[in-house]
Amino acid sequence: MVTVRVGVLGCGNVGGPLVELIAAQSDDIEARTGLRLDVTRVAVRSLDKPRPASIDPRLFTTDAASVVDDPDVDIVVEVIGGMEPARELILSAVKSGKPVITGNKELLAAAGAELFQAAEAAGVDLLFEAAVAGGIPIVRPLRESLVGERITRVMGIVNGTTNYILTRMTEAGASYADALAEAQALGYAEADPTADVEGYDAGAKAAIIASIAFGAAVVASDVHHEGITGITEIDIAFARRMGFVIKLLAVAEQVPSGEIGVRVHPAMVPVDHPLAAVRESFNAVFVEGASVGDLMFYGRGAGGGPTASAILGDLIDAALNRRSGSHSSVGQLGVAKVRPIDDLESAYYLNVQVLDRPGVLAQVAGVFGDHRVSIRSMEQEGLGDEARLIFITHRAREAHVQATLRDLDALDAVDRIGSVIRVVGDDE
Helix, strand or coil, X not given: CEEEEEEEECCCCCHHHHHHHHHHHHHHHHHHHCEEEEEEEEECCCCCCCCCCCCCHHHEECCHHHHHHCCCCCEEEECCCCCCCHHHHHHHHHHCCCCEEECCHXXXXXXXXXXXXXXXXXXXXXXXXXXXXCCCCCHHHHHHHCCCCCEEEEEEECCHHHHHHHHHHHHCCCCHHHHHHHHHHCCCCCCCCHHHHCCHHHHHHHHHHHHHHHCEECCHHHCEECCCCCCCHHHHHHHHHCCEEEEEEEEEEECCCCXXXXXXXXXXXXXXXXXXXXXXXXXXXXXXXXXXXXXXEEEECCCHHHHHHHHHHHHHHHHHHHHHCCCCCCCCCEECCECCHHHCEEEEEEEEEECCCCCHHHHHHHHHHHCCCCEEEEEEEXXXXXXXXXXXXXXXXXXXXXXXXXXXXXXXXXXXXXXXXXXXXXXX
């Protein structure tokens, strides 16, 4: 039996459950691996905050750097979040030869290449399964199982808050405001939900996924973001009637030229697509490969328990690698050639409110034709000043669709342009 001494930075929603999980599973882990995981230090911001009663209070310290520097700590787990001091603490740990486990998506999406390079130079692990989809194993399959696969696209629901809100709007007929309030009451959404509902949380995860899937250093600022705040009950109803469900998707894809497109936006997903059945706060990641075909990873994408489970899996891997004198690697990340959003292609749903009078439809259709945007289907709802035209296009370039929207908005007969939502379909 080999004892591995663990220092944990942070004891909040993830750190607390992690320390408890290590204690609960330590006997089983030892029986299966010959390793005894022993949490010896826990860094917290305040010693006065209530902590789980099962954790020995003598483990706590407010000096995070002392945990990293402690010679009696073999592996460091970082779950404090944010950019600093997390970045400096991780760099200090790996440079001193200590493997690090982190779930810090914000940090990895901004400075992942620097951290991976430092860990590689030191010959230690930097593992981060929990940073992308909570308890769902997706980083390890992309990094190891599918390393020889030519992945063309990774598309997924990676934010439980927005998926819960859209599920309530779809299944209960709730408005966006009411569904958000419910999510906040249940603890799924923060008091300030901006990072979730505007797509920034999912964007950080998309950057990490793209980096691992395509071997290029994609950062959060490379990701195009659109949130769900503009989704209405009307959009939900039209989607249902046309055989779709609206989901907030993170999409990372590589085109034959080698360019990588990374974006987060609402999308209409066909009801028979596996992602359409992902409800409430669950997450799922759909991987498309040239040889393997389609794979989907599904489960709890957030929460202290699932996230702690992912961290514990990485911790055991790092401990086993340390014992054998090896380490995992994400490989050499190249320079990402990010495809501009204007060059990306998709089918689109457009909701256009018009004045119902002769010649309007011909005017509107002419604008689509002028910009080479082909209409797959169209229907009208309402009459007079309440008329609404709903279009589904064939696959089109983003730049052409945006030009269409600008010219439509300039027409006297167009009262306003409502939602514009991408459509996932057979030609995607």
